[in-house]
Amino acid sequence: MTGNDRPSDDRTADDSSAPPDSADSDDTVSADDRVGADDIDADDTAGTDDAVDTDDSISTDPITGRATVSTDVDGDGGVPDSDDATDATDATDTTDTDAPADADESRTDAAPGLFDDLLSGEPIFENKDVLRPSYTPERLPHRNEQINNMATVLVGALRGETPSNILIYGKTGTGKTASAKFVSNELETTSQKYTVPCEVEYINCEVTDTQYRVLAQLANTFIDANERHIEERLAELRDLAERARSDPGMLDDPDSDSAAFADTDFDDIEPGNAGPDDAEPDDADSSAVEFDSVDEIERRIEQLEADLDEFEPVPMTGWPTDRVYSTFFEAVDYHERVVVIMLDEIDKLVEKSGDDTLYNLSRMNSELENSRVSILGISNDLKFTEFLDPRVKSSLGEEEIVFPPYDATQLRDILSARADIAFVENALSEDVIPLCAAFAAQEHGDARRALDLLRTAGELAERGQTERVGEDHVRDAQEKIELDRVVEVVRTLPTQSKVVLFAVILLERNGAQNINTGEVYNIYRRLCEEIDADVLTQRRVTDLISELDMLGIVNAVVVSKGRYGRTKEMNLSVPIDDTEAVLTSDSRLGDIEDVQPFVQARFDS
Ligand code: ADP
Numbered sequence: 285m286t287g288n289d290r291p292s293d294d295r296t297a298d299d300s301s302a303p304p305d306s307a308d309s310d311d312t313v314s315a316d317d318r319v320g321a322d323d324i325d326a327d328d329t330a331g332t333d334d335a336v337d338t339d340d341s342i343s344t345d346p347i348t349g350r351a352t353v354s355t356d357v358d359g360d361g362g363v364p365d366s367d368d369a370t371d372a373t374d375a376t377d378t379t380d381t382d383a384p385a386d387a388d389e390s391r392t393d394a395a396p397g398l399f400d401d402l403l404s405g406e407p408i409f410e411n412k413d414v415l416r417p418s419y420t421p422e423r424l425p426h427r428n429e430q431i432n433n434m435a436t437v438l439v440g441a442l443r444g445e446t447p448s449n450i451l452i453y454g455k456t457g458t459g460k461t462a463s464a465k466f467v468s469n470e471l472e473t474t475s476q477k478y479t480v481p482c483e484v485e486y487i488n489c490e491v492t493d494t495q496y497r498v499l500a501q502l503a504n505t506f507i508d509a510n511e512r513h514i515e516e517r518l519a520e521l522r523d524l525a526e527r528a529r530s531d532p533g534m535l536d537d538p539d540s541d542s543a544a545f546a547d548t549d550f551d552d553i554e555p556g557n558a559g560p561d562d563a564e565p566d567d568a569d570s571s572a573v574e575f576d577s578v579d580e581i582e583r584r585i586e587q588l589e590a591d592l593d594e595f596e597p598v599p600m601t602g603w604p605t606d607r608v609y610s611t612f613f614e615a616v617d618y619h620e621r622v623v624v625i626m627l628d629e630i631d632k633l634v635e636k637s638g639d640d641t642l643y644n645l646s647r648m649n650s651e652l653e654n655s656r657v658s659i660l661g662i663s664n665d666l667k668f669t670e671f672l673d674p675r676v677k678s679s680l681g682e683e684e685i686v687f688p689p690y691d692a693t694q695l696r697d698i699l700s701a702r703a704d705i706a707f708v709e710n711a712l713s714e715d716v717i718p719l720c721a722a723f724a725a726q727e728h729g730d731a732r733r734a735l736d737l738l739r740t741a742g743e744l745a746e747r748g749q750t751e752r753v754g755e756d757h758v759r760d761a762q763e764k765i766e767l768d769r770v771v772e773v774v775r776t777l778p779t780q781s782k783v784v785l786f787a788v789i790l791l792e793r794n795g796a797q798n799i800n801t802g803e804v805y806n807i808y809r810r811l812c813e814e815i816d817a818d819v820l821t822q823r824r825v826t827d828l829i830s831e832l833d834m835l836g837i838v839n840a841v842v843v844s845k846g847r848y849g850r851t852k853e854m855n856l857s858v859p860i861d862d863t864e865a866v867l868t869s870d871s872r873l874g875d876i877e878d879v880q881p882f883v884q885a886r887f888d889s
């Protein structure tokens with residue numbers, strides 16, 4: 285019921301950003317070309333952050349671990365794409381998911397099949413999933429201090445106290461989510477061990493990004509939990525009633541099952557009068573009621589059944605927010621417990637929907653009767669509290685924990701621990717981990733980047749059918765990840781910026797260098813007319829160029845033209861082919877059939 289066993293929260297975003305392979309519009313390439321530069325294509329953008337790939341299940345295939353290599357060489361979930369399909373005949377064999385031996389038998393005389401070559405190499409990965417963001421490691425080197433700080437605050441929950449709210453800050457890839465999930469697992473495990481009612485609910489606010497959704501998710505989670513709790517209780521009570529009917533004497537015996545049973549749960553709870561059952565004097569929980577008669581047990585059963593009927597899950601949309609809130613409130617307060625609500629990427633929530641949610645959550649405790657709520661917020665943005673209502677800010681930031689970036693040495697430790705599980709023995713040459721660590725340290729000490737690099741390097745080595753991952757694979761991986769980033773940035777540009785960029789590309793294609801704003805503007809204008817887009821002023825276009833410059837897509841410098849004033853001169857700073865391919869995959873730009881006349885404009889003007 286908690287977020288821990290629902291990493292799906294994390295994944296939805298990743299998943300949706302992963303383009304299906306149909307996006308891969310490459311022409312069919314021959315098998316020999318498989319390992320060429322063509323491999324680095326748009327469909328792999330997901331590779332940097334594809335928490336959920338269907339290939340994961342395949343990689344655990346017990347077939348000697350080799351099946352990993354065979355079924356998903358390109359990390360695309362095993363979906364055959366043009367890289368995979370050599371010809372129609374072979375394509376039919378891709379459906380043969382059986383042991384490789386079968387394939388061998390059936391094609392003794394035929395040319396080697398699509399997967400045969402790939403299978404012939406030794407596997408590199410033992411368990412690739414370990415390198416994916418979705419994997420929660422058991423140990424988190426270099427995060428002891430932060431983890432202990434969190435635990436010191438949250439231990440209150442196990443004593444029935446309300447822990448202070450916590451705010452965690454740190455750049456991406458500094459282990460915030462992993463540490464928070466680690467602590468939440470431990471907290472829940474311990475609470476079960478001591479049967480203390482403590483629950484942790486994890487919400488990724490990048491996905492669940494409105495007050496309605498956050499509250500609805502919380503409400504429904506606690507309704508579920510309550511329902512399960514009641515069902516269990518009902519089963520016990522029905523059983524008890526059954527036994528009491530056949531042995532009426534058992535209810536009189538204090539040592540009997542019923543007494544013991546009544547002690548198993550939230551036995552010292554004084555029920556409050558909030559919640560759906562507030563009309564009932566008896567609590568919804570299994571307080572230490574000693575049932576004197578079967579009738580009494582049956583009354584209790586009826587009460588619980590009535591409670592069960594009263595819970596109404598919140599629909600995805602449509603209710604007024606205060607109804608969602610009160611449903612959540614009542615569900616949490618149904619019985620005694622301490623609830624830790626982890627709001628990951630909390631800055632995204634505030635950015636998108638303001639701080640109402642946080643305001644509402646942070647003042648709940650004064651009204652809750654049975655339960656207590658504590659908030660653990662996680663932010664990538666160090667300055668996000670500036671946008672908060674001062675009351676929210678002070679309540680949320682009762683405790684603050686900072687996650688500093690990792691340095692290269694720390695990243696090495698993190699990578700080494702993972703690599704031990706992820707790769708087969710001796711699969712990495714010795715400079716691989718230090719190099720990944722060094723690259724990622726430059727990238728603000730981002731462990732996610734380091735792991736991405738290591739995984740991608742492994743995948744490239746696998747494709748190259750080498751047995752060891754080498755330094756070159758890491759460098760290629762670095763390039764590939766960087767390219768993936770560019771592709772993603774370009775893909776998500778607003779249309780106007782795309783047109784501006786397209787103009788720059790057309791000019792460069794025609795040999796222009798140090799292109800000035802006027803030239804870009806001329807072509808931009810014609811392109812806009814062609815695709816029926818609004819034509820912005822040259823001044824606005826200059827702004828868009830500055831934005832492209834900031835994103836690292838073009839490199840623009842201001843040059844003085846003497847008495848003609850100043851202008852910007854720019855060059856493309858990303859690979860032209862890939863960038864153009866992304867732009868023309870936008871249907872509006874892709875529909876322009878012949879761009880030559882537009883480029884001609886440069887020479888006309
Ligand atoms: P953040 O939430 O700060 O952006 P994450 O917790 O998601 O970062 O970490 C990014 C990746 O790096 C995850 O795969 C995580 O498991 C891994 N990671 C981060 N810190 C550590 C660490 N100290 N030890 C092992 N793995 C780590």
Ligand code: MG
Pocket residue numbers: 460461462628
């Ligand atoms: Mg995170």
